[in-house]
Amino acid sequence: MNAEPDFFRSICPPPGWPLDADRHGALAHENARLRESLARQATRLDETEHKLRHAQAELARANRLSLYGELVASIVHEVAQPVTALDSAARAGLRWLERDEPNVARAREALTHISACANRARTIIESLRARAREDAPGFAVFDLGASLREVADLATHTFGAMKVTLRLDPRVPPLPVRGERVLLQQAILNLLMNGAEAMQDRPEGQRELVLDWELAGDSLRIHVDDRGEGFDPALAERVFEPLFTTKPSGMGMGLAISRSIVQAHQGQLLLAPRPDGGTRATLTLPRTAA
Ligand SMILES: Nc1ncnc2c1ncn2[C@@H]1O[C@H](COP(=O)(O)OP(=O)(O)O)[C@@H](O)[C@H]1O
Ligand SMILES: [Mg+2]
Incomplete structure (x- = not known):
């Protein structure tokens, strides 16, 4: 005889079922157990929420950091302009x-212009320095293997909602890499998101994304394979241009930012069609001794 049905009748008796002392006891016991389990779940929810907030803050920071490279390029460009102006004003003076018959009034004008140009250059340099203090990437040796697992965990909820299955071999070994962990995680997350988005027209159950790694000589390769719609090979380089998108509500910044992150790590990022359909994104990084 299976004891379970009796047990359930005792904790959840049908209407009109008399409750004797034993059943009262079982009910009280089960209530206590449920309360305890609810409390445990509430704690777990708190922890998850805390982790999520932390991950969001880290991602926001990663976004700021990846803008840093673009900012440096634009500041270099802007500083070059006042420096050129300084030179021509000095020559004119x-x-x-x-x-x-020296023209002192004109010479003074030129000196005033020089001073204004120098001030402008200083302001630009100071803002760069302030940002560098705040946001400069901190490179260190870290385990990319563990980071891949973290990224996969981070994406679980989003991919669940998109009905996308993400496969990552749980036996991923330690993969030491030198760089900024959060930035590389953001690049990988961008690739995973693109893969997931490319499969949204596939039937549910066929939206499989594979995150994999490969050691090749002095390099470490991370592959993101999807079974999505693929892309036009003629656009293989254009997709990395800032603001290039084929999605109605796309930003076209994901691949541009990811590539600048990977290049800052002396690596490469490429997109290639897969022979059996879909796309393979490959991120190559130099290997580091642990
Ligand atoms: N896995 C992929 N499969 C098919 N096309 C892709 C994939 N990844 C990127 N692309 C193409 O590259 C474009 C740029 O991608 P991205 O820079 O991430 O911007 P967004 O995702 O906002 O469009 C996409 O709009 C799409 O056309
Ligand atoms: Mg994208």
């Missing part, structure tokens, strides 16, 4: 002073 000298010419006014070297005349047989």
Whole structure:
């Protein structure tokens, strides 16, 4: 005889079922057990929420950091302009002073212009320095293997909602890499998101994403394989341009930012069609001794 049905009748008796002392006891016991289990679940929820908030804060920071490279390029560009202006104003000032009858008023104008240009360059450099103090990437040796697992965990909820299955071999070994962990995780997350988005027109159950790694000589390769719609091979380089998107509500920044992150790590990022359909994104990084 299976004891279970009796047990359930005792804790959840049908209407009109008399409750004797034993059943009262079982009910009280089961209530206590349920309360305890609810409390445990509430704690777990708190912990999960805390982790999620932490992950979101880290991602926001990663986004700021990846803008850093673009910012440096634009600041270099902006500083070059006042420096060129400084030079031509200095030459003009000298010419006014070297005349047989020096024109002091014009020379003063040139010096005033030089001072303004120097101030502008200093302001730009100071803002760069302030940002560098705040946000400079901190490179260190870390385990990319563990980071892949973290990324997969991070994406679980999003992929669940998109009916996408993410496969990652749980036996991923330690993969030491030198760099900024959160930035590389963001790049991988961008690739996973693109893969998941490319499969949204596939029937549920066929939306499989594979995150894999491969050691090749001095390099470490991370592959993101999807079974999505694929892309036009003629666009293989254009997809990395900032603001290039084929999605109605796309930003077109994911691959551009990811590639600049990977290049900052002396690595490469490529997209290739898979022979049996879908896309393979490959991120190559130099290997590091642990
Ligand atoms: N896995 C993929 N499969 C098919 N096309 C892709 C994939 N990844 C990227 N692409 C193409 O590259 C474009 C740029 O991607 P991305 O920079 O991440 O911006 P977004 O995702 O906002 O469009 C996408 O719009 C898409 O056309
Ligand atoms: Mg994208």
